Amino acid sequence: MTMPLTVNAPVDSNAAPFLAVEHLTVAFGDTATAVKAVDDVSLTISRGEILALVGESGCGKSTLGYSLLGIVPPPGKATEGSIRFKGRDVVRLSKHEFDTMRGRDISMVFQGAMNAFNPVLTIGAQVEHILDAHPEVYPQRAEGRAYFNHLLHLVQLQPDRIWRSFESQLSGGMKQRVAIAVALLLKPELVILDEPTTALDVLNQRLVIDVLKDLHAELGTTVLFVTHDLAVVAELATRVAVMYAGKLVETGTVDEIFTRGGRRHPYVAALIDAIPSVLKSGLTVRPIGGSVPSLADPPPGCRFAPRCRLAEPECHVTEPPLLGDRHGHRVACHVINRSLEGLSQ
């Protein structure tokens, strides 16, 4: 089952952002051949926002999500940087600290979570196990049960039916919504959803999007969701962070990212143009061409340069810094940033 993984951090420091990732690098393997799945990424999450983390397969999205919970699978580990959550550095917590500080701050629904339930227990029994393990959240078990029922209503499922069901009796779309309800059971402040709509059909995607919006409106939980589907981003996110080959290449509000002709990273513009959508007749779809480079041996300069329509000689040599305007819209591109003044790191 998708046991919510939790990190409990002391409550203080109102000055710091809700969550701040600073110069984080996460590598798999020893230094010579290490795959840097997350490479010098800095990013903040504000309380109450819905942040989408987007990028092609293998760009490091899940790895970044795992590192917020300190659960990057070995041999992967955070080699540099910090993750400050409510004033405490998550990277520096020991495994023991994670385990003993069982609380309710961050939880995660894993990629493919639909297949992560225990097949021989009812959903109800699995929820009871979680409640048993967390008396600090629900001293009265009945309270926990009632809250789970409330969550099931919010995700548009019938509580009595779900409690009695085994995983095999639920459709993929239902399982995804149950997994979301389970992740919210301990009232986390931040929930991470890894590919919550992938592998669902159109109607179930719509349900998950609507349900997440309702949950967010009702509970105000901060959401980080990982996806490669830009249409889902446009529907659900308030802010967007785009990764390419382990690097953060753009962050901004959902409108900044999607506005045609605005200041955008060429990768983001290309990705949007490459989506076959009901809004477009076939003629207006343009494939990107090429593929994400190997993270074991990324190209020098801008990692997108080999595929970029705007690339200039400088792009193949020097890595472009991620520069922000005064609204905090950040783009890492030599060409796009050149003509603008007053940008800063």
Add this chain to the structure above:
Amino acid sequence: MSMLEIQNVTHTYSSGTGRPVLKDVSLEAGRGDVVAIVGESGCGKTTLGRMIAGLYSPTGGSISFDGQDISALRGRARAAWRRKVQMIHQDPYGSLNPGLTIGATLSPGMLKYGLATRANVQERMLALLKAVGLDATTDFLQRYPHQLSGGQRQRAAIARSIALEPELIVADEVTSMLDVSMRVAILDLLLTFKKDRGITFVFISHDFGVVRYFAQGGRIAVMFFGYIVEEGPTEEVITAPKHPYTHMLLEAIPIPDPAMARERAQAEGDGRLTGDPADSGCVFANRCPLARARCRAERPALVDQGGGHSTACHFSDEVPPLLHVELANGEAA
């Protein structure tokens, strides 16, 4: 006579619930056509595709290829038809045996049907790899499916399907496991084969964006729990659907335009997105925003509403225009 004629096909799995998975499905495809089949998960798309490819036989009705009922084919005629109709499966492991190298997957069929000789089979396989955009090297032929990325695996499955020089390909959700950026490349690859070799496609997908791209100039059949509820020219069905179910699907699709998405969210539809089919009357009645007494009493037949655009709905003319189409038109005006 069309190349592919599906007539009143009904199917009930013996191991299933006893409810028919396909009901009275009729559909045709002429040489070089693209017919897309769309509908929610479990509506019967793969079942129909597998029947067209001859992997299952329907419990009722018939499927003909070049005028001959495929269930009646024997001997040489059956072998010839087997070569002409190929399927690319939803899960690439359905097309590629994980225990065989790419070379061992491709060569036996080519040899069996005399499309290559022992002497030139290697050369022919390398040409195939090149045609589908893979490394045309002997090293690649030695690789096993698990050693390939998702995109490479799907290209290898396509290579397998075109190796036998088929006339019809059933492509089942070929891009659903791929990254957005790779989808168009795979669709373009299949479209080249359609253009250059005149291959006919039955294209199964639940993604209307992908269907609009692939079935340009072709046709779409929309299925709901085993019934075809709407069928017509691609652009028409996608921009001006005439069945409430197709309308619901199209309004539900996430669109990559935040401003438009917000406007759409204001005007929420009132049909039910999930739920079981109705047992009598219109199969969609349990979920339909337009449903009324007649829908419960009388099953609507699939009727041509003009211009080869058919729907099975008593109240087709009440289906409203699509909001995103209106918004886009408003912007253009």
